Amino acid sequence: MEALWLTVLGVLTAGYFALAGFDYGTGLLLPFRRREVALRRMNPFFLGNEVWLVAAVGVLFAAFPRLEGELLSGAHSTFTLVLAGLVLFMAAVQLRLWWWLVFTGALMVSAGWGLFLAHLLEAPWPVALVMPVLFAVHGWVFQARLWKVFPVTAALCAAPIPLAFSSVDVTGLMAHPDTLGLLAWVAIPVIPLVVVLQWSIVALSSR
Amino acid sequence: MNAVDLARLQFALTTSFHFLFVLLTLGLVTLLVVMQTRFTITGAPVHERMTRFWGRIYVINYALGIVTGIVMEFQFGLNWSGLATYAGDVFGAPLALETLIAFFLESTFLGLWIFGWGKLHRWLHLALLYLTALTAFASAFWIMAANGFLQHPVGYRVDGNVLRLDDFGALLTNPAFTSALVHVVFAAITAGGVFLTGVSAYHFIKRTPEADFFRRSLRMGVVTTALATPALIGAGFAQFPVIERYQPGKSDAAQWIGAPLGFMILIGMGLTLISWLTLPLLIRDAVIRMRFPLYLMVIGIPFPFAAAVFGWMFREIGRQPWLVYGLLRTEDAVSHVDASQILLSLVVFTTLFVLLACVDWALIARAVRRGPDVAPAPVSPLVVTL
Numbered sequence: 143m144e145a146l147w148l149t150v151l152g153v154l155t156a157g158y159f160a161l162a163g164f165d166y167g168t169g170l171l172l173p174f175r176r177r178e179v180a181l182r183r184m185n186p187f188f189l190g191n192e193v194w195l196v197a198a199v200g201v202l203f204a205a206f207p208r209l210e211g212e213l214l215s216g217a218h219s220t221f222t223l224v225l226a227g228l229v230l231f232m233a234a235v236q237l238r239l240w241w242w243l244v245f246t247g248a249l250m251v252s253a254g255w256g257l258f259l260a261h262l263l264e265a266p267w268p269v270a271l272v273m274p275v276l277f278a279v280h281g282w283v284f285q286a287r288l289w290k291v292f293p294v295t296a297a298l299c300a301a302p303i304p305l306a307f308s309s310v311d312v313t314g315l316m317a318h319p320d321t322l323g324l325l326a327w328v329a330i331p332v333i334p335l336v337v338v339l340q341w342s343i344v345a346l347s348s349r
Numbered sequence: 350m351n352a353v354d355l356a357r358l359q360f361a362l363t364t365s366f367h368f369l370f371v372l373l374t375l376g377l378v379t380l381l382v383v384m385q386t387r388f389t390i391t392g393a394p395v396h397e398r399m400t401r402f403w404g405r406i407y408v409i410n411y412a413l414g415i416v417t418g419i420v421m422e423f424q425f426g427l428n429w430s431g432l433a434t435y436a437g438d439v440f441g442a443p444l445a446l447e448t449l450i451a452f453f454l455e456s457t458f459l460g461l462w463i464f465g466w467g468k469l470h471r472w473l474h475l476a477l478l479y480l481t482a483l484t485a486f487a488s489a490f491w492i493m494a495a496n497g498f499l500q501h502p503v504g505y506r507v508d509g510n511v512l513r514l515d516d517f518g519a520l521l522t523n524p525a526f527t528s529a530l531v532h533v534v535f536a537a538i539t540a541g542g543v544f545l546t547g548v549s550a551y552h553f554i555k556r557t558p559e560a561d562f563f564r565r566s567l568r569m570g571v572v573t574t575a576l577a578t579p580a581l582i583g584a585g586f587a588q589f590p591v592i593e594r595y596q597p598g599k600s601d602a603a604q605w606i607g608a609p610l611g612f613m614i615l616i617g618m619g620l621t622l623i624s625w626l627t628l629p630l631l632i633r634d635a636v637i638r639m640r641f642p643l644y645l646m647v648i649g650i651p652f653p654f655a656a657a658v659f660g661w662m663f664r665e666i667g668r669q670p671w672l673v674y675g676l677l678r679t680e681d682a683v684s685h686v687d688a689s690q691i692l693l694s695l696v697v698f699t700t701l702f703v704l705l706a707c708v709d710w711a712l713i714a715r716a717v718r719r720g721p722d723v724a725p726a727p728v729s730p731l732v733v734t735l
Contacts, residue, residue: 189460192415193453199422200448207437208511211430215684218427222694225423229416229701236412237712317438321514325445332449339457347464 143322144312147205150329154201155307156300158194159255163299165191167281169231169248170274177241180285186347188235190340192228197336204325209315217261224254252277255303262306272302352688353680356428359695361665365658366702367421370414370709372657375489375534376541377407378482380573389475395562402721403545403566406713408463413709415456420698422448428691429672431682436498436512436673439505443495443520451488455481489533497526500664501595502673512676525595528587529664535581536660539574539620540653546570548717550646553637562721564634567646571627571636578621585617585660592667596674599667606667609659616656620649 168184202210214221227250234243256270263269280295316322350358381404388396425432425444433441461469462477469477497520498504504519505512520526549567557563592599600606623645630636637643672679 186460186464189412189415189456192419193456196419196422196448197453199426200445200452203422203425203433203437204441204445207433207441210426210437211433211684214423214426215428215430215686218684218686218690219693221423221427222690222697225420225694226697226701228419229698229705232416233413233705233708237409237708239708317441318508318513321438321442324442324514324517328446328449332453336453336457339454339461343457343460343464346461346468 143319144316146326147201147316147322148312150333151198151201151205152304153333154194154198155304158191158198159303160296160300161187161191161194163277163280163296164284165235165281166231166248166252166274167277167279168285169235169244169281170252170278171281171285172241172245172248175285181235181238181241181244183285184235186344190336190343192232197333201325201329205317205322206312206315207317209310209312213310217258220254220257220261223257224251227251227254248277249274259302259306262303262309273299276302350688350692352686352691353683355688355691355695356683357679359428359691359698360424361662362695362699362702363417363421363424364661364665366706367414367417368657368661369654369706370410370417371489372537372540372654373410373544374407374414375485375537376539376544377403377410378478378485379538380541380545380569381407382478382482383569385475385478389471395565398562398721399566402562402716406716408459409712409716410709411459413705416705417702418452420702427694428684428686429682430684432672432677434511435677435682436502436505439502439512439514439520440495440498440673442514442517443491443498447488447491447495451484451491455484455488458484486534489537490530493530493533494520494523494526496664497523497529499673500529500668501525501591502676512673524591528584528591532581532584532588532660535577535584536653536657538577539581540657542570542573542577542624543620543649543653544570546574547646547648547650550643551717552720554640554643554647557720559721564637567637568631571624571631574620575624575628578617578624582617582621585614596667599663602667602669606663609662613656613659613663616652616659620652623649 165184165188168180172180199210202213227247229247230243231247231251233239234241234247252274253270256273257267259265259273260267260269276295276299280299283291283295381400384396384403385400387393388400458477458481462474462481465474465477501523502512503523504514504516506515507513545566547570549563549570552559552563553567600610627636627642630639630642668674670678670680672682
């Protein structure tokens with residue numbers, strides 16, 4: 143049961159960083175690229191990418207209730223930064239507000255995830271730079287349509303936080319098997335369904 | 350103010366802002382289902398243009414509402430870690446089901462609906478809107494189930510110093526959940542009806558050339574409001590016996606708690622009365638030719654939103670000092686975080702949300718002023734503001 147839920151959480155978290163990573167990367171590179179083209183290329187992916195985070199936090203809450211609160215409240219100000227960045231970034235991208243707002247939002251989110259990584263590893267703050275750099279590279283690969291390199295940068299973006307997280311001991315922090323059994327019936331079919339549907343959005347919009 | 354007060358204020362503000370978006374999203378998606386169904390069956394262009402115009406407003410509102418929803422979800426872990434620790438096994442289940450079934454799927458269906466416009470078979474495209482609406486209501490279902498548990502905990506057993514899920518079915522038949530769910534659903538449909546009426550009235554005040562388009566929209570808005578409000582009020586009053594039985598001290602939780610309740614009831618009664626009085630005036634467009642009711646319709650737009658916030662104030666403040674009624678006190682659930690950190694996030698998020706609400710209002714107002722397009726244009730908000 144423990145391994146199953148760590149896998150579900152890992153898949154959702156990795157999915158979020160691999161997908162939203164190139165959104166943030168696109169945002170970070172906006173000052174150096176043709177902005178309209180860059181943003182338009184991101185359009186069909188955008189809404190789908192960000193919801194992986196919502197699903198991951200939902201699973202974190204229900205399957206690891208005694209971990210979720212400690213993890214989030216233990217890095218309160220870091221998450222304030224991530225969330226404030228997300229609010230700015232999502233609103234600015236979807237509504238085509240000013241491009242520098244897209245950039246600022248992306249910078250806040252990626253710096254925030256970097257700080258969270260440093261917090262998990264108990265590493266000094268310069269480690270935080272890892273995430274913005276990885277996102278920027280991933281965004282560049284996405285924008286340049288280097289599809290052969292894309293899985294590599296996606297994996298690089300997805301790996302750090304789940305790996306750092308794996309040092310956390312979850313024994314005794316999980317929900318009761320009764321709750322987990324109930325959730326499994328829903329969580330496990332929903333993930334592949336969403337993948338197929340999101341894939342169809344991309345396929346449709348390129349038609 | 351200490352950490353508890355700050356965290357409570359932040360929760361109240363985040364939830365209220367979030368719910369304003371939710372209300373319009375749920376209300377509009379219901380009406381869109383009707384519009385697009387009529388278009389799919391009849392093939393009449395006016396129904397397609399209605400779906401497009403109101404759909405664009407719906408999508409703008411959804412795009413910004415999603416953002417407030419993410420902050421909402423994180424807030425439980427950030428400020429109220431004691432809730433997850435103590436009751437996460439029970440309360441977490443409906444919350445996670447909401448994020449997975451409803452939210453995760455809903456945005457995906459909506460994305461397909463937006464990008465599939467004109468590219469998919471029209472029945473398939475309609476099915477996507479039905480699925481979006483269904484998952485949107487599923488969202489309300491699970492959130493109200495979670496909230497119902499906080500109001501009147503059921504289906505749990507105490508195991509050491511935490512709660513365990515004992516009977517999931519009990520969560521779904523919880524009397525504090527069922528009548529409140531119906532109440533919320535009809536509140537959203539009422540908000541959608543009043544919004545449709547008000548926006549259409551605005552166009553008549555501006556002497557729109559799109560008379561047929563807005564006549565249909567206005568009628569739909571008035572009829573929706575007239576049909577939804579009696580059910581809204583019925584489901585509202587149906588909750589009093591439940592409160593009487595399970596939360597007898599609710600009306601005494603704060604001295605002024607009766608005020609929001611009173612305002613909410615007043616607004617509900619007012620909307621019912623006005624919408625039924627307007628129904629006969631729809632004959633031969635009397636209400637449009639009289640003109641002065643049009644101004645009242647525009648002024649009426651914010652009222653269902655205000656009523657909803659008042660309703661939540663009564664429900665949530667009335668539960669105090671309990672977070673999980675009778676089991677977990679609010680002050681015991683707050684995270685072990687410095688008050689200054691909560692204050693920082695409170696200031697940051699409140700500022701951002703006020704801005705978001707203003708941007709939402711400005712963008713909707715712009716889409717409204719532009720009116721329905723003569724030439725077809727994509728529904729996505731990604732394009733509308735270009």
